[in-house]
Amino acid sequence: MSRKVVVLVAVVVVLAVTAGCMGLGNDSGEADRYGGNGNGDSAAGNGNGGAGDETTYADADADARQAVASTQETDRQLIRTAELSVSVDSYETARTQLTAEAEGSGGYLSESDQRTREREFDNRTETWTEGTLTYRVPSESFDSFYAAVEGTGNVTDASTGTEDVSDQLVDLEARIDNLETQRDRLRGLYEDANETQDVLSVEQRLSEVQAEIERLEAQRESLRDRVAYSTVTVTLSEPAPEPETAATKEAGSAWYETSVVSAFVSSIGGVATVARAAVVAGAYLAPYALAFGTPLALVLVGKRRYLNRGHSSASTETTERTTLDADESEASDEHDE
Known part of the structure; x- marks a missing residue:
């Protein structure tokens, strides 16, 4: 080599x-x-x-x-992050507002996760929306965007972090x-x-x-x-409706302000409810009726038969007497002649 x-x-x-x-x-x-x-x-x-x-x-x-x-x-390289949970009146309004704020500063919405919840109240469905939004905004606009998030509603939880990667x-x-x-x-x-x-x-x-x-x-x-x-992560949530919300809406107007059709439909519902209650009550009373009503019915039927039998005997005796009297009267008439 x-x-x-x-x-x-x-x-x-x-x-x-x-x-x-x-x-x-x-x-x-x-x-x-x-x-x-x-x-x-x-x-x-x-x-x-x-x-x-x-x-x-x-x-x-x-x-x-x-x-x-x-x-x-003199120019430290800092990574700033924030996480906030905010209760808002309208999820869609807050989302639109924050997205416009981020885009106006040169940032953007990088991730979005939206969830719709629902709950039944007196045959009606109440819904509310929750969601998590992840925004990327220029570092120089971090403070202003953070303030914008706070202004969308009531902040329930918040945390910030800074990492020096110089x-x-x-x-x-x-x-x-x-x-x-x-x-x-x-x-x-x-x-x-x-x-x-x-x-x-x-x-x-x-x-x-x-x-x-x-x-x-x-x-x-x-x-x-x-x-x-x-990176700013924002969790927006609308308040869940309370159970009394539906009742409050029902009590908000007088009964005579209800439309004729609504009143008729409600009455049909009431009739159905009463009928169903009667059927259920009958189902509950049926065992008692069988247990106590049957012997009572037998007693009543026997008594009635007994009374009918005595009445029949009295009627027969009366008829016989009437016949005898008639015969005696005819015999007397014949003797007189």
């Missing part, structure tokens, strides 16, 4: 070890390794220069952290800059590589570095978006 190939492989190995140490946060170790790598490259490949002739990865990392930190010293962004920026420097060097090595094995090794490492850069950039953009747009 030629000296150039040996140097190329050594550089790839050093870069891989350096990236692993970066994930552990050992900056001082990185500086030593990068310095040695720089000297080795100069001695083996170029034959001139040294660690003092070029900026090492550790120096670039430190410079990036310092530059970003100094920029953000250090996270500084760290992400430094790691991305460092990986971009590695990527540029690997691209140069890839172009200079001649052996197939060297090309594949550099290409694999280059792919890993690029994937890590994209992952860290996605984290950075997510944090920046959460800093730029605050």
